[in-house]
Amino acid sequence: MIxxxxxxxxxxxxxxxxxxxxxxxxxxxxxxxxxxxxxxHHRHVRKNGFIDADYRHPPLTWNxxxxxxxxxxxxxAVVTPMLPVAPFYVGTLYYCAWNxxxxxxxxxxxxxxxxxxxxxxxxxxxxxxxxxxxxxxxxWFDIVMGTREPMANRQLE
Numbered sequence: 001m002i003x004x005x006x007x008x009x010x011x012x013x014x015x016x017x018x019x020x021x022x023x024x025x026x027x028x029x030x031x032x033x034x035x036x037x038x039x040x041h042h043r044h045v046r047k048n049g050f051i052d053a054d055y056r057h058p059p060l061t062w063n064x065x066x067x068x069x070x071x072x073x074x075x076x077a078v079v080t081p082m083l084p085v086a087p088f089y090v091g092t093l094y095y096c097a098w099n100x101x102x103x104x105x106x107x108x109x110x111x112x113x114x115x116x117x118x119x120x121x122x123x124x125x126x127x128x129x130x131x132x133x134x135x136x137x138x139x140w141f142d143i144v145m146g147t148r149e150p151m152a153n154r155q156l157e
Contacts, residue, residue, distance in 0.1 A: 007092025009140075014075070015100065016141035019134040036064040045125045050111035068104070072097040096137070104136050120148060127151045 027034035041064040044052045052064070059066040076097050083090045107114035107121055114122045120142060124133035132149040135142045142148035 001088055003086050003089030004092050007089045007096065010089075011093055011096030011100075012135060012138055012140045015136055016134045016145065016147075018071075019136070020131075020147075024131065024134075033067070036067050040064045042125065042130065045108065050108065050114060050122060050126055052108040055105045055108050065105070069101065072101055100137055107136075119150070123149065123151045 022034055023037035026032045027037040027039075029035060030039065040054075041052055044054070044064075054063045054065040057065075059069045076094055079090050079093050103118060104121075107118050111122070118136065120133045120139040121136045124130060127133065127149065128151075129149055132147050133139070133142055134145075134147055139148050
Protein backbone atom coordinates (compact mmCIF):
# COMPACT_ATOMS: atom_id res chain seq x y z
CA MET A 1 0.00 0.00 0.00
CA ILE A 2 3.00 2.33 0.35
CA UNK A 3 2.96 2.32 -3.45
CA UNK A 4 -0.05 4.64 -3.51
CA UNK A 5 1.56 7.67 -1.82
CA UNK A 6 4.86 6.92 -3.56
CA UNK A 7 3.03 6.84 -6.90
CA UNK A 8 1.32 10.17 -6.18
CA UNK A 9 4.63 11.78 -5.25
CA UNK A 10 6.43 10.26 -8.25
CA UNK A 11 3.72 11.37 -10.68
CA UNK A 12 3.81 14.95 -9.41
CA UNK A 13 7.60 15.02 -9.57
CA UNK A 14 7.56 13.66 -13.13
CA UNK A 15 4.90 16.21 -14.06
CA UNK A 16 7.16 19.02 -12.78
CA UNK A 17 10.39 17.75 -14.35
CA UNK A 18 8.81 16.78 -17.67
CA UNK A 19 6.98 20.08 -18.04
CA UNK A 20 10.03 22.16 -17.12
CA UNK A 21 12.84 20.24 -18.83
CA UNK A 22 11.13 18.57 -21.80
CA UNK A 23 8.07 20.62 -22.75
CA UNK A 24 9.65 24.00 -22.05
CA UNK A 25 13.30 23.03 -22.50
CA UNK A 26 13.29 20.93 -25.65
CA UNK A 27 9.87 22.26 -26.64
CA UNK A 28 11.05 25.80 -27.30
CA UNK A 29 13.19 24.57 -30.19
CA UNK A 30 11.19 24.53 -33.40
CA UNK A 31 11.49 21.16 -35.11
CA UNK A 32 11.61 19.28 -31.80
CA UNK A 33 8.89 16.66 -31.29
CA UNK A 34 8.06 18.56 -28.09
CA UNK A 35 7.68 21.95 -29.85
CA UNK A 36 3.91 21.41 -29.93
CA UNK A 37 3.69 22.39 -26.28
CA UNK A 38 5.30 25.80 -26.54
CA UNK A 39 4.50 26.69 -30.15
CA UNK A 40 0.94 25.31 -30.33
CA HIS A 41 -0.55 24.77 -26.88
CA HIS A 42 0.83 27.89 -25.19
CA ARG A 43 0.09 30.06 -28.24
CA HIS A 44 -3.51 28.84 -28.47
CA VAL A 45 -4.14 29.25 -24.75
CA ARG A 46 -2.74 32.81 -24.56
CA LYS A 47 -4.64 33.83 -27.69
CA ASN A 48 -7.98 32.29 -26.61
CA GLY A 49 -8.31 33.12 -22.91
CA PHE A 50 -6.97 29.77 -21.65
CA ILE A 51 -9.02 27.68 -24.10
CA ASP A 52 -7.25 25.17 -26.35
CA ALA A 53 -9.71 24.12 -29.05
CA ASP A 54 -7.68 20.96 -29.79
CA TYR A 55 -9.37 19.44 -26.74
CA ARG A 56 -12.83 19.85 -28.28
CA HIS A 57 -12.21 16.84 -30.53
CA PRO A 58 -11.12 13.26 -29.86
CA PRO A 59 -7.33 12.84 -30.05
CA LEU A 60 -7.45 11.33 -33.55
CA THR A 61 -5.41 13.90 -35.48
CA TRP A 62 -1.73 14.62 -34.88
CA ASN A 63 -1.96 17.76 -32.73
CA UNK A 64 -0.88 18.90 -29.27
CA UNK A 65 -3.58 16.86 -27.53
CA UNK A 66 -2.67 13.66 -29.39
CA UNK A 67 1.03 14.12 -28.62
CA UNK A 68 0.14 14.60 -24.95
CA UNK A 69 -1.84 11.34 -25.00
CA UNK A 70 1.06 9.56 -26.78
CA UNK A 71 3.51 10.74 -24.11
CA UNK A 72 1.20 9.58 -21.30
CA UNK A 73 0.71 6.15 -22.93
CA UNK A 74 4.47 5.83 -23.47
CA UNK A 75 5.04 6.66 -19.80
CA UNK A 76 2.52 4.01 -18.77
CA ALA A 77 4.26 1.48 -21.01
CA VAL A 78 7.62 2.24 -19.37
CA VAL A 79 6.32 1.42 -15.87
CA THR A 80 4.23 -1.61 -16.89
CA PRO A 81 7.09 -4.14 -16.32
CA MET A 82 7.03 -3.16 -12.63
CA LEU A 83 3.36 -4.15 -12.29
CA PRO A 84 3.97 -7.66 -10.84
CA VAL A 85 6.39 -6.28 -8.22
CA ALA A 86 4.68 -2.98 -7.34
CA PRO A 87 1.01 -3.17 -8.36
CA PHE A 88 -0.20 -0.32 -6.14
CA TYR A 89 2.62 1.95 -7.30
CA VAL A 90 2.06 1.20 -10.99
CA GLY A 91 -1.71 1.37 -10.60
CA THR A 92 -1.37 4.78 -8.97
CA LEU A 93 0.86 5.96 -11.82
CA TYR A 94 -1.75 4.76 -14.34
CA TYR A 95 -4.43 6.65 -12.41
CA CYS A 96 -2.26 9.78 -12.29
CA ALA A 97 -1.68 9.67 -16.07
CA TRP A 98 -5.41 9.34 -16.71
CA ASN A 99 -6.21 12.06 -14.17
CA UNK A 100 -3.60 14.38 -15.70
CA UNK A 101 -5.22 14.09 -19.11
CA UNK A 102 -8.72 14.45 -17.67
CA UNK A 103 -8.05 17.61 -15.64
CA UNK A 104 -5.77 19.19 -18.25
CA UNK A 105 -8.41 18.72 -20.93
CA UNK A 106 -11.21 20.05 -18.72
CA UNK A 107 -9.10 23.02 -17.67
CA UNK A 108 -8.51 24.08 -21.26
CA UNK A 109 -12.18 23.71 -22.17
CA UNK A 110 -13.52 25.45 -19.05
CA UNK A 111 -11.30 28.34 -17.87
CA UNK A 112 -13.62 29.20 -14.97
CA UNK A 113 -13.28 25.64 -13.65
CA UNK A 114 -9.50 25.86 -14.08
CA UNK A 115 -9.25 29.16 -12.19
CA UNK A 116 -11.12 27.57 -9.28
CA UNK A 117 -9.65 24.03 -9.26
CA UNK A 118 -6.19 24.40 -10.88
CA UNK A 119 -5.19 28.02 -10.20
CA UNK A 120 -1.48 27.12 -10.38
CA UNK A 121 -1.95 25.83 -13.94
CA UNK A 122 -4.04 28.85 -14.89
CA UNK A 123 -1.25 31.04 -13.51
CA UNK A 124 1.31 29.11 -15.60
CA UNK A 125 -0.44 30.03 -18.82
CA UNK A 126 -2.02 33.39 -18.04
CA UNK A 127 0.42 34.87 -15.54
CA UNK A 128 3.50 36.95 -16.35
CA UNK A 129 5.97 34.08 -15.95
CA UNK A 130 5.47 30.96 -18.11
CA UNK A 131 8.65 29.56 -16.53
CA UNK A 132 6.92 28.90 -13.19
CA UNK A 133 3.98 26.83 -11.98
CA UNK A 134 5.03 23.63 -13.77
CA UNK A 135 2.55 21.29 -12.08
CA UNK A 136 -0.92 20.66 -13.52
CA UNK A 137 -2.80 18.31 -11.19
CA UNK A 138 -1.45 19.43 -7.79
CA UNK A 139 1.04 22.20 -6.91
CA TRP A 140 3.15 20.03 -4.60
CA PHE A 141 6.46 20.05 -6.46
CA ASP A 142 6.12 23.71 -7.39
CA ILE A 143 5.87 24.46 -3.69
CA VAL A 144 8.78 22.14 -2.81
CA MET A 145 10.98 23.48 -5.64
CA GLY A 146 10.04 27.11 -5.04
CA THR A 147 8.51 27.57 -8.49
CA ARG A 148 4.93 28.31 -7.42
CA GLU A 149 4.21 31.92 -8.38
CA PRO A 150 0.59 32.91 -7.77
CA MET A 151 -0.72 35.68 -9.98
CA ALA A 152 -1.24 39.04 -8.29
CA ASN A 153 -4.10 39.11 -5.79
CA ARG A 154 -4.16 35.32 -5.40
CA GLN A 155 -3.17 33.47 -2.25
CA LEU A 156 -0.97 30.36 -2.33
CA GLU A 157 -3.13 27.22 -2.27
